[in-house]
Amino acid sequence: MKWFYLAAVGAIFLQFLLFPNPAPDWPEPSIIDLIVNDSGIPNTITGIIFRNRIYDTIFEVVVFTIAIMGCKFLLANDKPLSQVYQFSDRPSIVLARLGALISALVSIELAIRGHLSPGGGFAAGVAGGTAIGLVAITSNAEWMEGIYKRWRAALAEKLSVLLFIILAALTLLGFSLPDGEFGSLLSGGMIPIMNILVAFKVALGSWAAILLFIRYRGLF
Template sequence: MRWVWTTVLIVFGIVLIAYGSFEKVSVDFKDLVVENPITQIYLLNRVYDTVFEVLIFSLAVLGVSLHMAYLPAPGEIKSISDVSIRIFTRFIAFFLLVGSLYLAIEGHVSPGGGFSAGVAGGTALALIAMVEEFESFERKFEKAHVHSLEKMIMVVFLFFVLLIFPGRNLIVPANVIVYLKVMLGSWIVVYYFIKHRGLL
């Protein structure tokens, strides 16, 4: 199944390069979506930037999954046991998750958005993984069906890209979809690294 997704990503990238329009975009500064003209130019070209970011990130997640699956797991996986550090880390992770969701929803008004929000959300999950017992972290990972969910979100994202290319303004839902995709992909990477390399 992983090879099917690899093929889909590569074919989509080739089609995008072959048929994508990379011409200069004329900007009408009379009707700005945002006040900053540089951000306005960035928004008009964001879809291309985001598509390539997501494709490269998806290939990276797939590569980590394929490579780590063949590595032996350590006998014991230690987590940080100091109570004060565990409490403080969970506190910080909560605010990172809330901030990442805000960035995904409001990131279109300034440079930022789905990808950076997903990285912030993935960082929050990595912090939680550092202070939680691995068995509990693994149960949550499997219960959430993260692998299947990440692939489903990728399909939804590709569908949204087809809607955005003709010029529809779907920045906010696209940002949220990219946010979920990157956050779940980060969760997969963190899970495999801890499972096969340990934490400390």
């Protein structure tokens, strides 16, 4: 049986070498042109996520929300750490804060212009969460949690999810804002708004998860 598996693997490997994948013969107009014309934005990936595949994207946002709720539920019965250790040496703090600044700027850029260039709401949210995490490892845990509560970040996260679901439902029903001028910042109808909402939700959800794990698990 072992020789059979080896022969099968060898045959598949030779097939990769001797028979290259045929070039696709797209009909005119191509599927990319159709997506661009349908969404009104040059970033076809964002057009697919927030228009052609919006039904799936709704549940992806909901799944992320459930994951954050699951973190809170699983850690609810644990005892918070009596002392949380952060990086205290100056070079680490400077590098972490610099990285946080760069990540925050990238997050804003991806959220605002994600429908025009590579990027999007999920990538922007991850960059924002990375910025928050870099600040958290060099800051006092109580201070970070105080800012989270003072800015009502938990409420803002829930409202962003609710507003995204409403806009996505309207899109599924056929309602949309004007597409605007192709390639401009205010183009693509509701897509830029949903892009920003997803980035906002992912960044705030990451913030909540970071605070929970630091409080109950520490940094190391």
